Amino acid sequence: MGKRTRVEHVYVHVPFCHRICPYCGFYKHQPGKTSYGDFANALLGELRFAHGDCEVVPRTLYFGGGTPSLLPGAVWRDLVTGMGREVDLSGLEEWNLEANPRTFDEARAAIWAESGVTRVSLGVQAFDEGSLGVLGRDHGPADVAEAVRALRGGGIPQVNIDLMFSVPGQRLEDWDLSLRAAMELEPDHISTYNLTYEEDTEFLQRFESGEWTADSDRDAEFFLLADRLLGESGWMHYEVSNFARPGRESLHNRAYWAGADYLGLGPSAVSTVGGDRWRNLPDTARWVQQIQGLGHARLDAERLTDLQLGMERFALLLRTSEGVPMDWVEEDLAENLRSEGLAAVRDGRFVLTIGGMMVADEIAAYLC
């Protein structure tokens, strides 16, 4: 038998949400027929199967969703204990959990911290009432402040705040307010996402009906404002959508951008291991059933070529402030981008300027 591929980065998809946001394209649903306990047991079964297949030795764990903070404390404890039985968690360097501001208190945050969670990522999106209303969020600025206080009080070492720009009706001054309000709470990390209109969402319908329009100039203004305001306060813009205090970058995301293998657990989660990629069934009840029967619920398995993997890695690294080695880029194309002010050479690497970051995906396509 050949040597098993070692996987050090694990993503766990928790699909439950109390309310469904009208812009959200992730696989999620309200808690319903599947109990949290059955869900957690299926996750353990899936991890067991995967660990038989490859060697799972997590350095980073990322619980995303959905809303992982909805998992009840007792279910959470059993899940964490079970995971520790299946795989060796002693080498974990980062354990991230996504949370919604109104779904937990300090006691719950303390349970997470005791389990080993090092980083909680709060889905905030905005601090102005107008944007929060359009996005269908059920929290306000006071809830976010209380959530950050509870996380700090419960002993969570690092806090991230997710924000969103180019929300329909959002003005530059609203975005300015959100950025300043986020910084005032002194998180370790701030992510700023440009709204995209995702398949099967109410937002896409409203966009396609012509009610809302895209505007790349407006996107650029929002993007540049975030870069300027956070930059002035010492935040490192280390990836197109991510800012960190020095030393507080997300290890999990960095590994993903650098092309590391990752295992995805939970309905709809994607894995890339040893050149194979698959997606899990995006249906919680059927995912549970299939794991009970087969041990896994994998779909759409494909073998990726080295060229495909290399191109993905190139496009992801290009979005980071680290950039790519010079010899990955054709000289004349690199020179064209540099002469247009879209790229530069820093410490012997090819990096995008702030202007280039705004069109990073187009530049990756141009260079590939």
Ligand code: SF4
């Ligand atoms: S944005 Fe977050 S909270 Fe809202 S539906 Fe999507 S996963 Fe759930």
